[in-house]
Amino acid sequence: MVCKLYLVFIFSFVHLICHSSQQETGFVYNGFDQADLFIDGLTRILPDGLLQLTNATEFQMGHAFFKQPFDFDPSSTLSFYTHFVCALVPPTFGVDSGHGIAFVVSPSTDLSYEEQAQFLGVFSNETSSSSSHLLAIELDSVYSVGVDKLENPHVGIDVYSPKSIESALPSYFSSVLGKNESINLLSGEPIQVWVDYDGSLLNVSLAPMEVQKPNLPLMSTAINLSEIFQEKMYVGFSAATAKLTSNQYILGWSFSRSKELLQTLDLSKLPQAPPVPRKEKQKKQVPLVFIVLVILLVVLVLMVLGGAYWYRRNKYAEVREPWEKEYGPHRFSYKSLYKATNGFCKDGRVGKGGFGEVYKGTLPLSRHIAVKRLSHDAEQGMKQFVAEVITMGNLEHRNLVPLLGYCRRKGELLLVSEYMPNGSLDQYLFHGQNPSPTWLQRIFILKDIASALSYLHTGTKQVVLHRDIKSSNVMLDSEFNGRLGDFGMAKFHDHGANLSATAAVGTIGYMAPELITMGTSTKTDVYAFGVFVLEVTCGRRPVELVLPIEKQSLVKWVCECWKQASLLETRDPRLGRDFSSKEVEMVLKLGLLCTNAMPESRPAMGQVVQYLNRDLPMPKFSPSTPGIGAFMPVSMQASSAIGVSILRNSSVSLFVSHTILDGHGR
Ligand SMILES: *[C@@H]1O[C@H](CO)[C@@H](O)[C@H](O)[C@H]1NC(C)=O
Ligand SMILES: *[C@@H]1O[C@H](CO)[C@@H](O)[C@H](O)[C@H]1NC(C)=O
Ligand SMILES: *[C@@H]1O[C@H](CO)[C@@H](O)[C@H](O)[C@H]1NC(C)=O
Ligand SMILES: *[C@@H]1O[C@H](CO)[C@@H](O)[C@H](O)[C@H]1NC(C)=O
Ligand SMILES: *[C@@H]1O[C@H](CO)[C@@H](O)[C@H](O)[C@H]1NC(C)=O
Numbered sequence: 001m002v003c004k005l006y007l008v009f010i011f012s013f014v015h016l017i018c019h020s021s022q023q024e025t026g027f028v029y030n031g032f033d034q035a036d037l038f039i040d041g042l043t044r045i046l047p048d049g050l051l052q053l054t055n056a057t058e059f060q061m062g063h064a065f066f067k068q069p070f071d072f073d074p075s076s077t078l079s080f081y082t083h084f085v086c087a088l089v090p091p092t093f094g095v096d097s098g099h100g101i102a103f104v105v106s107p108s109t110d111l112s113y114e115e116q117a118q119f120l121g122v123f124s125n126e127t128s129s130s131s132s133h134l135l136a137i138e139l140d141s142v143y144s145v146g147v148d149k150l151e152n153p154h155v156g157i158d159v160y161s162p163k164s165i166e167s168a169l170p171s172y173f174s175s176v177l178g179k180n181e182s183i184n185l186l187s188g189e190p191i192q193v194w195v196d197y198d199g200s201l202l203n204v205s206l207a208p209m210e211v212q213k214p215n216l217p218l219m220s221t222a223i224n225l226s227e228i229f230q231e232k233m234y235v236g237f238s239a240a241t242a243k244l245t246s247n248q249y250i251l252g253w254s255f256s257r258s259k260e261l262l263q264t265l266d267l268s269k270l271p272q273a274p275p276v277p278r279k280e281k282q283k284k285q286v287p288l289v290f291i292v293l294v295i296l297l298v299v300l301v302l303m304v305l306g307g308a309y310w311y312r313r314n315k316y317a318e319v320r321e322p323w324e325k326e327y328g329p330h331r332f333s334y335k336s337l338y339k340a341t342n343g344f345c346k347d348g349r350v351g352k353g354g355f356g357e358v359y360k361g362t363l364p365l366s367r368h369i370a371v372k373r374l375s376h377d378a379e380q381g382m383k384q385f386v387a388e389v390i391t392m393g394n395l396e397h398r399n400l401v402p403l404l405g406y407c408r409r410k411g412e413l414l415l416v417s418e419y420m421p422n423g424s425l426d427q428y429l430f431h432g433q434n435p436s437p438t439w440l441q442r443i444f445i446l447k448d449i450a451s452a453l454s455y456l457h458t459g460t461k462q463v464v465l466h467r468d469i470k471s472s473n474v475m476l477d478s479e480f481n482g483r484l485g486d487f488g489m490a491k492f493h494d495h496g497a498n499l500s501a502t503a504a505v506g507t508i509g510y511m512a513p514e515l516i517t518m519g520t521s522t523k524t525d526v527y528a529f530g531v532f533v534l535e536v537t538c539g540r541r542p543v544e545l546v547l548p549i550e551k552q553s554l555v556k557w558v559c560e561c562w563k564q565a566s567l568l569e570t571r572d573p574r575l576g577r578d579f580s581s582k583e584v585e586m587v588l589k590l591g592l593l594c595t596n597a598m599p600e601s602r603p604a605m606g607q608v609v610q611y612l613n614r615d616l617p618m619p620k621f622s623p624s625t626p627g628i629g630a631f632m633p634v635s636m637q638a639s640s641a642i643g644v645s646i647l648r649n650s651s652v653s654l655f656v657s658h659t660i661l662d663g664h665g666r
Contacts, residue, residue, distance in 0.1 A: 530594025539572025559629020
């Protein structure tokens, strides 16, 4: 019995010895599922064996201590060795998180009085005496104002107070690379930490999982812990969160009082820290913002593209109708004209008339063209007008300005003709800055125009009326030959009205008296030619209201002068002396003959050509012959504005005349 009791005693004694010796040599936890720990606060041991010091709850802390204290008798050596693996997992990827963890050697497991956030749940504050026996190795992931020397996440050795006695940026010396490699505390990756104290030097080393313990510690501090430690000290961890939070884990932990007995952690057996969650909440927000931005961008781009397209479309838009098909070869694209005239730039403008502007342009192959832009708002009659224009484009005579084609746009008609480098005759007759044409040039031009007009009236299958002969419609080519341009334009002139009903249109001063009542005919062209002849010879416009009343009408004045036997006085003074008086007189008389108030008394253009060439003598007539030098009822006293208003009056437009009269009127 005694023996039995003795055995029991022995057994329990041995057990006691064993127990205490186990306590002294330390422990190892490859995962904490079997661990016997004291925990408080947020700290949990998760089913998979993770020791979660804190989850991502704000302003909380948690502690975990090995349940048995260790004996740090100052008489013996105070050395201890520990190796643990921790992971600080931010609540979401890429956000600031905190606050960190600390390995603590503390006289008490109760640190609940401490300030949670800044001091990792270890120290109450800088001056508190209750924490004076503490040693903490902190992995501080945030900068605590006024406490830390280093602003970045750092590793520190704290004694008494949260003010580290030594701190360093987390890194390890890689003997392979021969340099320090930094460690991101907040990567969420597990980090190995070693704390070695041999009684005088406290070494702290860090390394990532895949790296062996570095040869050189991160920090090595001489410290006499006998002045700090009490006899019984607990070892464990403390962690805290504040506004910034982290899921903070210990994966495995080995501790020993002696270097030799420190058991190695089996890193392959450690539980896995959960990965850093990708921005769950923001994933939904950011893409929304992103999608909205992308949509806005796409819409913007589409709008810009659409705008550009619309702009281009509009810029080059044309009006095409089925009936125009037959004029295909004469049709120019607006784009080509736009390019040829450099976008109808002002520099290329060579003329500006009452009903349009003329631009110089260059087609590919350096073909020079003149583009006349006529604004029109009447679609009515356009077909006929274009037909006529095209027909006239087919006319070929050396004294006609060749019409090359046309283009139609909304409210706009563009006529393309050959470019006449010397401009129009009126610029030489009436503008002092240009050289005055000599008599020889003038007579040649008169012959040119007479010949062109004769061709229009009789040289083609159909009778073509010009309707608007005047010096500004006589163009000069590079050899100073006169060329008749702008046929049929007069019709277009009164673009507001029905084109076919505006036959009685021309230019004030050139309009035959019968024009309003009888409409246009070859004879009205002859009348206008007569005025033009006088204009060229006298160097003045047919109607000049600024002159004394007897001189206002050119026709009347020339006739009066003839009556007073001073016909030659009416000649252009700029002619100088280099002219033949006989020829000038003949031409003046021809002008009067052509402007006879009675249409039937006017010569035909063919005859006019013959008179000019002296192939045929002019009929005898005097200034008192009826109809010669008659006043012009259409325009004599009418300002052009009144003239136009008369012409727009529908009662005037009853007399419809066609420009092209089949055989009739020859
Ligand atoms: C954190 O842990 C505490 C205690 O276990 C729990 O009440 C809380 O819901 C957890 N919070 C989060 C965000 O997981
Ligand atoms: C430190 O704590 C004491 C009481 O524990 C308190 O009076 C003092 O204000 C605290 N100091 C700081 C800086 O928080
Ligand atoms: C590595 O870091 C340690 C501790 O911070 C320092 O003493 C050492 O000079 C560094 N070595 C190199 C190569 O930067
Ligand atoms: C601490 O590190 C130094 C080298 O920096 C080394 O000589 C010493 O033995 C180390 N002490 C411990 C306890 O590991
Ligand atoms: C540490 O301090 C204690 C008491 O202050 C002293 O007895 C001991 O010799 C010191 N140890 C070392 C290694 O300096």
